[in-house]
Amino acid sequence: MATGPHNKNNRHSQTTKKTNKSSTQKPRNNKTGSHRSKSSVHKKPTGLHPRNLHSGRYDFDKLEASNPALTEFVILNPRGERSISFSDPKAVLALNEALLKAYYGLEFWQIPPGYLCPPIPGRADYIHYLADLLAVTKEKTDTLVVENDERDPNAGSANHKHTVLDIGTGANCIYPILGSSLYDWNFVASDIDPISVKTAQLLIQTNKRLTNKVKVRQQAKPNSIFHGIIKTNDDFILTMCNPPFHESLEKAREGSLRKVNNLNKGKAQPLSKNSQPILNFAGTENELCYEGGEIAFLKQMAIESKDFAKQVCWFTSLVSKKENVPLLQQQLKKLGTSNIRVVEMAQGQKISRFVAWSFLTNLEQKSFFS
Numbered sequence: 001m002a003t004g005p006h007n008k009n010n011r012h013s014q015t016t017k018k019t020n021k022s023s024t025q026k027p028r029n030n031k032t033g034s035h036r037s038k039s040s041v042h043k044k045p046t047g048l049h050p051r052n053l054h055s056g057r058y059d060f061d062k063l064e065a066s067n068p069a070l071t072e073f074v075i076l077n078p079r080g081e082r083s084i085s086f087s088d089p090k091a092v093l094a095l096n097e098a099l100l101k102a103y104y105g106l107e108f109w110q111i112p113p114g115y116l117c118p119p120i121p122g123r124a125d126y127i128h129y130l131a132d133l134l135a136v137t138k139e140k141t142d143t144l145v146v147e148n149d150e151r152d153p154n155a156g157s158a159n160h161k162h163t164v165l166d167i168g169t170g171a172n173c174i175y176p177i178l179g180s181s182l183y184d185w186n187f188v189a190s191d192i193d194p195i196s197v198k199t200a201q202l203l204i205q206t207n208k209r210l211t212n213k214v215k216v217r218q219q220a221k222p223n224s225i226f227h228g229i230i231k232t233n234d235d236f237i238l239t240m241c242n243p244p245f246h247e248s249l250e251k252a253r254e255g256s257l258r259k260v261n262n263l264n265k266g267k268a269q270p271l272s273k274n275s276q277p278i279l280n281f282a283g284t285e286n287e288l289c290y291e292g293g294e295i296a297f298l299k300q301m302a303i304e305s306k307d308f309a310k311q312v313c314w315f316t317s318l319v320s321k322k323e324n325v326p327l328l329q330q331q332l333k334k335l336g337t338s339n340i341r342v343v344e345m346a347q348g349q350k351i352s353r354f355v356a357w358s359f360l361t362n363l364e365q366k367s368f369f370s
Helices: 060-066 068-073 089-101 119-140 174-183 194-206 249-263 293-311 324-334 362-369
Strands: 016-022 161-169 183-192 215-220 237-243 312-318 340-348 349-356
Touching: 016 060, 016 068, 060 068, 060 089, 068 362, 119 174, 119 312, 119 340, 119 349, 119 362, 161 174, 174 183, 183 194, 194 340, 237 293, 293 312, 293 324, 293 349, 312 362, 324 340, 324 349
Parallel strands: 161 183, 161 237, 183 215, 237 312
Antiparallel strands: 016 161, 016 183, 312 349, 340 349
16 A cells, blocks of 8 residues: 655555444453553464454355355365465455455455555554554553453444544555444545545445545645645544555565465475566555555654644554664664554464554543544
8 A cells, every 4th residue: 555755656645534342252362461651562372362353264155155256266285175266366355355244244345456455464453453452541551451351342443523634544444444434433444546546536435334434535745644644724633554664676576475385385486586476465666665664664754744743643554574674663762762662463474563652641542542
């Protein structure tokens, strides 16, 4: 998704939406150490978030019923279980459409060829952990609650009055779709790419449940992330972002080849650098690349965030490269905040993470919930 200042490879996408909706499921909260007064990392996860709807194997009966087009792509894996070929972009697209229709109430979902086709379980995890962050912020505790407990499922995590800004929503508009369904949050979704903006608007117009939950704004300033998107009368409970993490398309292709070869291990000849594979994860230059790479984008985001310090309860962003976390923390401390949290998430063997920061006091943050 296009998301922030484009120095050389413009990649912005910002989305702000107001979404407040009671979670349909009780937050099963795992305690994950998360600190407010200093930078810290919570307890390492061992799998998808407990509230993630996709923790087990996919229910292909349900998925094929929601999207019959998926049936032609269903195969048996070596263990004799139904699956799809995750290196086949058409199969992944059909699976995503089925998941969104079966679990998130969509009637229609399509994206243009070549645009990012996001993995739904991992994207949902980011949403669930953000809900936990809001819950503990409202309760003024220093522990991220993620394990089973009997708390009110609507306490902090779900609220139809909350508005979230999604930076770089992309053509798939995935975070507004998931967040509005799971927690009834409202969204403002932003992107620098006109096609992404138009496609996201089409998705909103063709899905009734999104019509009053999501607004799309186009970033007209190629070197800005928050400037040009956040208005003077806006207040956001969260900002979220899946930033561009490659310095160039060449680097992006190298990363894509590694992914394809990993998917095809033991199945086919490895692809060479000169290969032109069709990639299920795809992605345009705006979605994948930013001059200076991920850390340059994150530092720019941090710098701009201070200009909107009083309008946002929590700024957050995924960080693809672990080594960029301390660099971002260092930048944030220079800007005057020590209220930084690093939250790790697990999808299979893959560990991902997001960094959250705020310039507000506990009392100021608490006011966002009143």
